[in-house]
Amino acid sequence: MTPESISVLIVDDQSGVRYLLDIIVREEGHKVYTAENGMEAVEMVRSVHPDLVFMDVRMPVMSGLEALVKIKKMAPATQVVIMTAYGAEETVEAAMRGGALTCIAKPFDVEEIKDFLQEFCWKRASLPSCTDGACCG
Numbered sequence: 001m002t003p004e005s006i007s008v009l010i011v012d013d014q015s016g017v018r019y020l021l022d023i024i025v026r027e028e029g030h031k032v033y034t035a036e037n038g039m040e041a042v043e044m045v046r047s048v049h050p051d052l053v054f055m056d057v058r059m060p061v062m063s064g065l066e067a068l069v070k071i072k073k074m075a076p077a078t079q080v081v082i083m084t085a086y087g088a089e090e091t092v093e094a095a096m097r098g099g100a101l102t103c104i105a106k107p108f109d110v111e112e113i114k115d116f117l118q119e120f121c122w123k124r125a126s127l128p129s130c131t132d133g134a135c136c137g
Helices: 015-027 038-048 064-074 089-097 110-125
Strands: 007-011 031-035 052-056 079-084 102-105
Touching: 007 015, 007 038, 015 031, 015 110, 031 038, 038 052, 038 064, 052 064, 064 079, 064 089, 079 089, 089 102, 102 110
Parallel strands: 007 031, 007 052, 052 079, 079 102
Antiparallel strands: none
């Protein structure tokens, strides 16, 4: 059981990946939003201010790395996890430079995602609380 519920945005152009992550995140007790590409992700972050984003790298319209930069500029407290089936070192380095919390390889392990969510929430809960809602996680 996690200490608090968070809002999570799942961004992937593959509906099966969005569906699987949606189920995992909901089962862990969190609110879920989804987007199909980076442009939709940026708009969702602007409107719903999620705590955490799971985002694919290769997507149509706007890539995950492009969206990452826009999201971190607009909402620095929103944490972004980049997901990629193409674990090229350059991609991981670019994601980390862009402000990603971490990168995970696809296909991912369901238990690893659950463990990540629990650890993320515990770390977040242990931060000093803030009054303006702009705490970094």
